[in-house]
Amino acid sequence: MRAVVQRVNGASVVVGAGDPSAERGGETVGEIKGEGLCVLVGVTHDDTPEKAAKLARKLWGLRILEGERSCSDTGAPLLVVSQFTLYGDARKGRRPTWHAAAPGPVAEPLVDEVCARLRELGARVETGRFGAAMEVSLTNDGPFTVLLDV
Template sequence: MRLVIQRVSRAAVEVEGEIVGAIDEPGLLILVGATHDDTPAVARKLAEKAWSLRIMPGERSASDLGAPILVVSQFTLYADTRKGRRPSWNAAAPRPISEPLVDEFAAALRELGAAVQTGVFGAEMEVSLINSGPVTILLDSAD
């Protein structure tokens, strides 16, 4: 599983011109991609890590501040661009595997106490954000 975590002042995700998820205060925008061998346990472990990372102002975590989180699925985090100009998506898990894992990730954050908003899995989404810092962190379960 791969996460791109951005500390934001605010963020929103739209589908067909309608805002489906938004945070209007400092928090985290987390883009989530899943691969074939990911499991619910991996999703929970990464949720715990993201929630406790000390990347908020004052070296505090989202959990310390009760900061909101916007979770957006993004299979393109597993793009393979080593050959040619057209990315391969073979490493990205198909929807029957990845959708439940993204849901598990968001659910684990909620169980930890996070206020979580989400995008719409598989939809064409427009994500807007104001990156604070800027702070952008890549987490990969393979590391």
């Protein structure tokens, strides 16, 4: 599993914003206010529920908030968004390939597992909507962004 973790001062996910038939310009499906983490999660073919649990523990204890604190220290929320493009490969040519990204039926339960494990640890978790066209808005605090591979 791969995650892009951003320390934020607020973040949200809207679906349906580009759909002219959507009411009110789209639906906010996940939102955190104030200090927290926005986490983009990618899943590859050999990922497992054990790796999802490891990622959740890492995210919960990652000391990147103000004062070198973690979400477990402060109770800061996390916005977790599935992002298959984290396993895109653009080394050859001009068009990325997605061969390393796990298909939806494999990836969705593992992203759900990360969220479930975070909640078991005591985290407040907001999410995007798997497979939807999403608009993610955030205020990157720092800016501070790290990559995690488990």
